[in-house]
Amino acid sequence: MSQSWHKEKHFSNRNNWLRAGVLGANDGLISTASLLMGMAAADPNHHTLLLSGIAAMISGAASMAAGEYVSVSSQRDTEAADLRKEMDSLTKYPEVELEELTAIYRQRGLDENLAQQVAQAMTKHNALEAHAREEIGITEVSKANPLQAAFASALAFSCGAIMPVLLSFLTSSIWLMMVLAITTILGLAILGCISAHLGGAPKSPAVIRIVILGAFALALTSIMGHILGIIF
Ligand SMILES: [Zn+2]
Structure with missing residues (x-):
């Protein structure tokens, strides 16, 4: 039973990556398409429209990449600092640390003897791993590479953004x-469907939600574009 749970967990971890990709594409599609709608409603020439579409795609991808890089880096730094502190404490105060681990197991419902036995066994097997898991809640040191994560999210955003850009070209x-x-609405519906499927959630609510929000974003930017086009 514990093995099937383990497999399940890993499957869902991989899905999280895919879902992040789908959400990135979602972002790229909705933001670039709304921008183009606003520009088209303000009635600029085709050339200006194309340039803004490409600029939106590049700046969006760059901002996604920068955000992801910062977020993954700081996550990694925090984990590393926590682990260093724990390692330090384990070397300096092994007794205190053993008692700490025992207390954690006692709190989770083991009786005194069993808690001591488990804490001793865990400490012997891999003290740092046990403390990281039980105390800090790090189950697996994140292997995400900030550069890789940044590149992946920029790519995901661009995949979504390229469609409205190409369409305005053609x-x-x-x-x-x-x-x-x-x-755009069609693309959002498909992405919503994929995202719901990956998350094991029902598809219709996800699709309806994203379609309504997408339509709202498109309508809003077109109206704003139209009004601003008249004013300026
Ligand atoms: Zn500890």
């Missing part, structure tokens, strides 16, 4: 807003 201005709206 579609004439008259049809662009309609084509953008339809394909």
Whole structure:
């Protein structure tokens, strides 16, 4: 039983990566498409529209990458600092640390003898690992590489952003807003479906949610673009 639980957990970890990718694509699609809708509604020429689409894609991808890099790095630094502190304490005060671990097991419902036995066995096997898990809650030292994570999220964002950019390249201005709206909603529905599937959640609520939010974002930027286009 414990083995199947273990497998399940790893499966869900891998899904988390995929879901992060889908969410990144979602971001790229919705933000670039809304920007293009706003620009198209303000009625700039096709050339300006294309340039803004490409600029939105690049700046969005760069910002996703920077955010991810910072977040993964600081997560790693925090973990490393925690582990260093724990290692230090284990070397200096092994008795205190053993008592600490025993107390944790006692709190989880083991009786005094058993708690002591488990704490001693764990300490003997791998003291740092036991303290990291039971005390700090680090089950697995995160192996995420900040650069890799940054690249992955920039790529995910670009995958979502490239569709509206390509469409505005290929579609004439008259049809662009309609084509953008339809394909974006469709794209969001597909991404919502994939995301729900990966998370093991029901698909319809996820799809309805993202479609409504996406339509709202597109409508809002088109209206704003239209108004601003008149004012300026
Ligand atoms: Zn400790």
